Amino acid sequence: MEILVIALIPLSLLLLGAGFLVVAQVSGFMQSVFFNSRQNFSNMVIQQYMERITLAQGQLYQRKQELEGMSVKLSLSNQELGRLNDMKSKFLSMVVHDVRTPLASIRGFSELLMNKNVGEREGRYLKNIVSSTDQLGRLIADLTDLAMIEAGKLKMEKAVFDFPDMAKDILPGLSINAQKKGVELVAHEFPEGVTVDGDKFRLSQVFMNLVNNAIKFTPAGKRVEVSFRREGKYMHTLVKDSGIGIHPSETKRIFEKFYQAK
Numbered sequence: 001m002e003i004l005v006i007a008l009i010p011l012s013l014l015l016l017g018a019g020f021l022v023v024a025q026v027s028g029f030m031q032s033v034f035f036n037s038r039q040n041f042s043n044m045v046i047q048q049y050m051e052r053i054t055l056a057q058g059q060l061y062q063r064k065q066e067l068e069g070m071s072v073k074l075s076l077s078n079q080e081l082g083r084l085n086d087m088k089s090k091f092l093s094m095v096v097h098d099v100r101t102p103l104a105s106i107r108g109f110s111e112l113l114m115n116k117n118v119g120e121r122e123g124r125y126l127k128n129i130v131s132s133t134d135q136l137g138r139l140i141a142d143l144t145d146l147a148m149i150e151a152g153k154l155k156m157e158k159a160v161f162d163f164p165d166m167a168k169d170i171l172p173g174l175s176i177n178a179q180k181k182g183v184e185l186v187a188h189e190f191p192e193g194v195t196v197d198g199d200k201f202r203l204s205q206v207f208m209n210l211v212n213n214a215i216k217f218t219p220a221g222k223r224v225e226v227s228f229r230r231e232g233k234y235m236h237t238l239v240k241d242s243g244i245g246i247h248p249s250e251t252k253r254i255f256e257k258f259y260q261a262k
Contacts, residue, residue: 092147096140103140107133131176141205156199163235164190164228166204171226174211182220185211188227194235210239217243 110129118126148154171187178185196203214224222242229236246254 089147092143096144096147099136100140103133103136107137134173138208145205156202158198159200160195160197161200163194163196164192166200167207167226167228167237170204170208171211174208174215177212178215178224181215181218183215183218184223185215186223186225188225191228191230191235194228194230196235207237210237214239214241214243217241219243 107130110126110133114123114126114130145154167187167190171185175185211224211226218224218241224242225238225240227238227240229238
């Protein structure tokens with residue numbers, strides 16, 4: 001019996017070793033299959049990414065070509081716009097120069113006739129001619145300023161002047177415009193002794209345009225109010241009308257050229 005047990009021990013060890021060998025081979029085969037499958041999957045993913053990158057590069061090159069073409073067209077358009085803008089500025093300067101001289105002659109001859117003994121109706125006609133030439137003169141002055149601004153040649157001539165006196169000189173003419181339209185122009189009390197260091201002519205233009213614009217958009221029978229308020233070193237000019245007003249969404253556009261609120 002002891003001899004049989006001793007003989008079975010090596011046989012058991014031999015079978016156990018054979019089992020371990022089989023298990024190792026099977027495990028190695030499974031690992032090999034898993035590794036190959038994983039490598040094939042990785043290769044497939046990489047190939048897909050490469051295809052996408054190639055497609056993206058092709059699209060990027062196409063967009064680049066389109067952008068270059070658009071840049072060329074835009075450059076040509078800007079050059080054409082610059083040329084047309086120069087032509088417009090030159091034409092504007094010529095028109096202003098050619099119109100100003102005959103306009104001054106019309107006004108001068110009208111004033112000469114007004115100083116003679118003319119009838120009431122003729123005198124009224126002459127006053128209308130002078131008033132119309134003054135309006136055209138202001139329009140020409142605005143056109144001149146526009147041409148000078150676009151040419152970069154507009155200069156400010158600063159000087160100390162009495163602000164209430166400037167407003168008092170302008171308001172009578174504005175009152176006539178308001179009366180013709182049936183609008184009441186009310187100017188509240190002026191603060192006295194207010195001097196301003198600035199360009200009197202340009203500031204008077206701004207003041208006149210503000211009030212005229214208020215009169216223009218105020219219905220007949222309504223009123224336009226002009227008031228002044230002094231705060232420290234600042235002088236505030238307030239113009240209130242009964243017109244259509246400006247919607248808050250459009251306030252950022254009011255300084256655009258030729259823009260008009262709807």
